[in-house]
Amino acid sequence: MYLKFRFSISTALLTLIPLCSLSCSAERTEGKGDSIEQQKPHIILVMADDQGYGDAGYTGHPVVQTPHMDEMAKNSLVFSRFYAGAPVCSPTRASVLTGRSPMRTNVVNHGHYMRPHEITIAEALKTNGYKTAHFGKWHIGSVQAESPTSPGQQGFDEWLTALNFYDQDPYMSHNGIYKQLKGQGSVITMDAAIDYLKKNASSGAPTFTVIWFPSPHDPHKEVSSNSQLYKGEKHAGYFQEITLLDEQLGKLRKSLRDLKIADDTLLLYCSDNGGLVKETSGGRNKKGSIYEGGLRVPAILEWPAKYQHKVISTPVSTSDIYPTLLAITGTEIKKQPMMDGMNLQPILSGAEKIRSNTIGFWHLFEGGQATFSDKVIRQLMEAQQTGKATPFPERLLKNANVFPTHQTQNMELHPGHAALLDWPYKIHSIRRGKKGKVTYELYNIETDPMETNDISKEEVKVFSRIQKQLHDWQRSVMKSLNGNDYR
Numbered sequence: 001m002y003l004k005f006r007f008s009i010s011t012a013l014l015t016l017i018p019l020c021s022l023s024c025s026a027e028r029t030e031g032k033g034d035s036i037e038q039q040k041p042h043i044i045l046v047m048a049d050d051q052g053y054g055d056a057g058y059t060g061h062p063v064v065q066t067p068h069m070d071e072m073a074k075n076s077l078v079f080s081r082f083y084a085g086a087p088v089c090s091p092t093r094a095s096v097l098t099g100r101s102p103m104r105t106n107v108v109n110h111g112h113y114m115r116p117h118e119i120t121i122a123e124a125l126k127t128n129g130y131k132t133a134h135f136g137k138w139h140i141g142s143v144q145a146e147s148p149t150s151p152g153q154q155g156f157d158e159w160l161t162a163l164n165f166y167d168q169d170p171y172m173s174h175n176g177i178y179k180q181l182k183g184q185g186s187v188i189t190m191d192a193a194i195d196y197l198k199k200n201a202s203s204g205a206p207t208f209t210v211i212w213f214p215s216p217h218d219p220h221k222e223v224s225s226n227s228q229l230y231k232g233e234k235h236a237g238y239f240q241e242i243t244l245l246d247e248q249l250g251k252l253r254k255s256l257r258d259l260k261i262a263d264d265t266l267l268l269y270c271s272d273n274g275g276l277v278k279e280t281s282g283g284r285n286k287k288g289s290i291y292e293g294g295l296r297v298p299a300i301l302e303w304p305a306k307y308q309h310k311v312i313s314t315p316v317s318t319s320d321i322y323p324t325l326l327a328i329t330g331t332e333i334k335k336q337p338m339m340d341g342m343n344l345q346p347i348l349s350g351a352e353k354i355r356s357n358t359i360g361f362w363h364l365f366e367g368g369q370a371t372f373s374d375k376v377i378r379q380l381m382e383a384q385q386t387g388k389a390t391p392f393p394e395r396l397l398k399n400a401n402v403f404p405t406h407q408t409q410n411m412e413l414h415p416g417h418a419a420l421l422d423w424p425y426k427i428h429s430i431r432r433g434k435k436g437k438v439t440y441e442l443y444n445i446e447t448d449p450m451e452t453n454d455i456s457k458e459e460v461k462v463f464s465r466i467q468k469q470l471h472d473w474q475r476s477v478m479k480s481l482n483g484n485d486y487r
Helices: 067-074 089-098 121-126 185-200 236-258 318-329 345-349 373-385 460-481
Strands: 005-008 013-016 042-048 077-083 131-137 158-162 171-174 177-180 207-212 265-271 296-302 310-312 359-363 416-422 425-431 439-444
Touching: 042 089, 042 236, 042 318, 067 236, 067 265, 067 296, 089 121, 089 318, 121 131, 121 207, 121 318, 131 185, 158 185, 158 373, 171 373, 177 373, 185 207, 185 236, 236 265, 265 318, 318 345, 359 460, 416 460, 425 460, 439 460
Parallel strands: 042 207, 042 265, 077 310, 131 158, 131 207
Antiparallel strands: 005 013, 077 296, 158 171, 171 177, 265 296, 359 416, 416 425, 425 439
C-alpha cells in the first residue's frame, strides 16, 4: 500500500510513515582495493546553477577566468564527460540526493517537489555518524521547517536555504527561521558553509556539506571582485558570476587548508545542467536540451589523501554520487529503492575504464512550475514575525503525495524527449505533445560528439538493441513515478 501523510493546516503537523530502515556499517578496514576499503572523509558537494562544460578556464574557454578551478583541476580527478541528471535544475538535484533518475522521485521538471518517501544521502550518512548541512538553493521542496520536503526533514541538521535561485540581498530560511540577508547570495552561501565547517572541524565527527550556488543563473546581478572584468563582452554578466563562483571555491579550498582538513576532505564541484551559451556548452544545444550541450557539465573531484590528478573520460552522472558516497563510507541501506547510479570507485581508482550500466534522461514529460523564492520567503517571514498562519499551506506538500497511474506498456504514448547513453551510442526518443508521433535518433558520441550524424538507419542492430534498452528503462521509471517503489 502507499505511504500516506496526515496533514492538518490548523496545527501544521505533517507525519511521514517511514519508508525504509536505515542502517550503517563504516568500520575502517585494511585491504587491497576500493571494494573493501571504507573511510569516513569530510564530504563537500558544491554545485553551480547553469555553468556549461566549456565555461571554465581549465575546459578551454577563451574569455572566462577561473584560476581556482584551474588550480583545483591540476590536483584532482577531472571528468571530461560528466552528465547532469537532467537539463534543468530541480531534477538534477534530486538525482544527486537519491542516486535515482529524477522522474522516479517525482521531480519531472523544475519546481516539482521530491517525495519525502525517498532516502537522501544526508539521511543515509547521518546513520553513519555524519553531521549534515545544506547551504544555498533547494528547489526540490519547501523551506518551511514543518514540511517533510524541507532540508531539515530530508536529513540536514543545519540549513540556510532558498527555494530557487537568488542574487542580491536574498530572503532565505535558516532552519525554518526566515530572514533577509545583505550581500551577494553566492558569497553569503559560501561564508555560511565555511562558518559551519569551522564550528565542526574539531568535533571529531565527519561532516557532509552541500553547497548549491544560485549563480550563474540569470538575471546575472552578482559580480566578481573585479566589476570591470569582461567589460564589453557579449555575455559579461554570465562570465562575472562564473568568476565569482570561482572566487568562492578558492575561498573554500583555502579554508580547508587552514582548518587542516583538506587532505581528508572529498570535495566535488559540478554544475546542475548545461550552460546558457550554446557555443561553449560542450555539445549540441544548451540548458534545457537532452542533447549533449544541455547535459554535459564541468566536474572536478579533489581528495588529496586518496587521489592524484587524472582525467577520467568514462561517462559518469550525478546519479552516481549517492552510491559512490555510500560505498566510500561503508554506509548500508536496508530496502534501498532502485538506483540508476553506480559506485564509481573502480573508475576513480583506474581499476576500470568502462561504465557497467547505461545513463538515462527524460525531459518535458511534464512542464516546469515557477518558484519565486524571494517573494514566497518574504511573505513567510512577515507572517512568522507577526504570528500569523503560513500564507502558503499548499506549499508544505504540494505534489509530493500524489501518485499517478500512467500506463507502463507502450512508451511511445508518453510525451517528452528521452535519451539513453550506452557508450559510445546515445539514442533519442522525441515526442512533441500528447498527439505527436515519436521519432528516433542514434548517435555515436565518441566519433560524433556534436550529435550531427543520425546513424539509426545505418546501425540497425545497434539501434534495435538500444531502443529496447531505452523502453525498458522508461517502463521502470514510469512504475517508480506511479509509486510502485513505495508499496
